[in-house]
Amino acid sequence: MTEKLYDEDAYRRTFFAHVTQCLKKDGKYLVSLDRTAFYPEGGGQPSDTGVLNFVNVLGVHEKSGEIFHMTDKPLPAGAAVTGGVNWSRRFRLMQQHTGEHIVSGIAHRLFGGDNVGFHMGEEFLTVDWSRPLDADQLATVERLANEAVTKNLPVRAEYPPREALSRLNYRSKKELTGAVRIVTVPGYDVCACCGTHVAHTGEIGAIKVVGSQNYKGGTRFFLVCGAQALEDYGEKLKSVAAVSSLLSAKPEEIARAVKRLLDENAEQKHGLSALLEKFLAGKAASVPANRGDVYACEEGLSPEALRRYALLLAERCGGTASVFSGPDGSLRYALANSVGGDVRPLCKKLNAAFSGRGGGRRELAQGSLLAAREQLESFFGDSAERVL
Numbered sequence: 289m290t291e292k293l294y295d296e297d298a299y300r301r302t303f304f305a306h307v308t309q310c311l312k313k314d315g316k317y318l319v320s321l322d323r324t325a326f327y328p329e330g331g332g333q334p335s336d337t338g339v340l341n342f343v344n345v346l347g348v349h350e351k352s353g354e355i356f357h358m359t360d361k362p363l364p365a366g367a368a369v370t371g372g373v374n375w376s377r378r379f380r381l382m383q384q385h386t387g388e389h390i391v392s393g394i395a396h397r398l399f400g401g402d403n404v405g406f407h408m409g410e411e412f413l414t415v416d417w418s419r420p421l422d423a424d425q426l427a428t429v430e431r432l433a434n435e436a437v438t439k440n441l442p443v444r445a446e447y448p449p450r451e452a453l454s455r456l457n458y459r460s461k462k463e464l465t466g467a468v469r470i471v472t473v474p475g476y477d478v479c480a481c482c483g484t485h486v487a488h489t490g491e492i493g494a495i496k497v498v499g500s501q502n503y504k505g506g507t508r509f510f511l512v513c514g515a516q517a518l519e520d521y522g523e524k525l526k527s528v529a530a531v532s533s534l535l536s537a538k539p540e541e542i543a544r545a546v547k548r549l550l551d552e553n554a555e556q557k558h559g560l561s562a563l564l565e566k567f568l569a570g571k572a573a574s575v576p577a578n579r580g581d582v583y584a585c586e587e588g589l590s591p592e593a594l595r596r597y598a599l600l601l602a603e604r605c606g607g608t609a610s611v612f613s614g615p616d617g618s619l620r621y622a623l624a625n626s627v628g629g630d631v632r633p634l635c636k637k638l639n640a641a642f643s644g645r646g647g648g649r650r651e652l653a654q655g656s657l658l659a660a661r662e663q664l665e666s667f668f669g670d671s672a673e674r675v676l
């Protein structure tokens with residue numbers, strides 16, 4: 289059994305210990321100590337990182353009361369070591385973890401349900417709530433959680449005697465056996481937890497819900513706490529400033545400016561597609577009527593315009609119209625027939641001749657192929673007339 293120094297004092301960053309064993313595993317080493325301040329991964333909190341003497345601790349896990357430090361170099365059994373926990377990382381996790389307690393405690397009391405899965409990430413932490421929580425409910429939880437921070441309440445972690453425990457009403461993710469560690473934020477949360485927490489709620493800093501989504505019949509919401517909240521705010525300010533500059537609009541007016549831009553864009557698209565239709569119809573009308581099968585090469589047609597032009601041309605010519613567009617050597621095509629013919633055999637032939645891909649219905653097919661325009665000329669030969 290490893291003595292858990294973090295359990296007594298979450299603020300312990302350095303410690304002395306002795307190596308009890310060192311196992312080699314997958315090119316790394318698993319080092320056990322008689323005592324440690326490194327928190328092993330568990331209860332939603334990732335493990336600590338840091339150093340043992342001059343050896344890097346990459347991760348930590350616990351198995352049957354023994355704590356294993358994964359290191360990149362070996363440490364001999366019996367050696368005396370000085371351990372140093374990566375404190376900025378750990379403190380961030382403590383801020384997040386304590387923030388999560390307060391938020392879960394409030395949501396549980398006000399709206400029922402519980403935290404059934406939680407994950408601390410670099411950018412935010414996620415909480416999976418067993419019942420749906422809407423935006424207003426989450427806003428209420430967030431407001432009260434920040435009140436708890438302002439009150440700078442002491443956060444207690446203790447192992448109550450069995451009898452006191454049986455009378456205690458606390459949140460827990462699973463059935464617990466043995467000594468149960470209870471973490472209390474007075475007036476806000478009582479929860480069984482083995483993690484590390486700040487000593488006073490004021491140390492958490494801001495708690496912010498940054499998003500939510502439906503998840504397995506409940507709600508998954510995203511939280512940022514403390515240093516993480518500040519970084520998140522900084523990143524979002526940068527985004528807003530960039531958009532604001534691009535739109536030449538004040539930050540508080542960017543939503544309106546984007547809406548205006550989208551409306552203008554939709555209007556222009558509408559106008560453009562009407563113009564294109566007019567242009568293609570005019571072009572098709574310039575081809576003498578009832579020519580039978582024809583083909584045409586056009587510059588810069590979108591797939592939609594290509595299809596439209598093939599249909600207009602087929603109608604005009606009374607046969608199969610094949611239209612090609614794109615840079616020489618790599619062309620897109622649309623084949624259309626409006627008088628009951630089947631374009632699919634031609635489509636197959638084209639694909640086979642020019643490493644093409646594509647297909648469609650009897651009256652319309654689309655695809656792409658690898659051919660130069662002159663090659664199309666010899667492909668069609670006398671079977672179809674080229675029109676401009």
Ligand SMILES: [Zn+2]
Nearest residue numbers: 385471481483
């Ligand atoms: Zn906890």
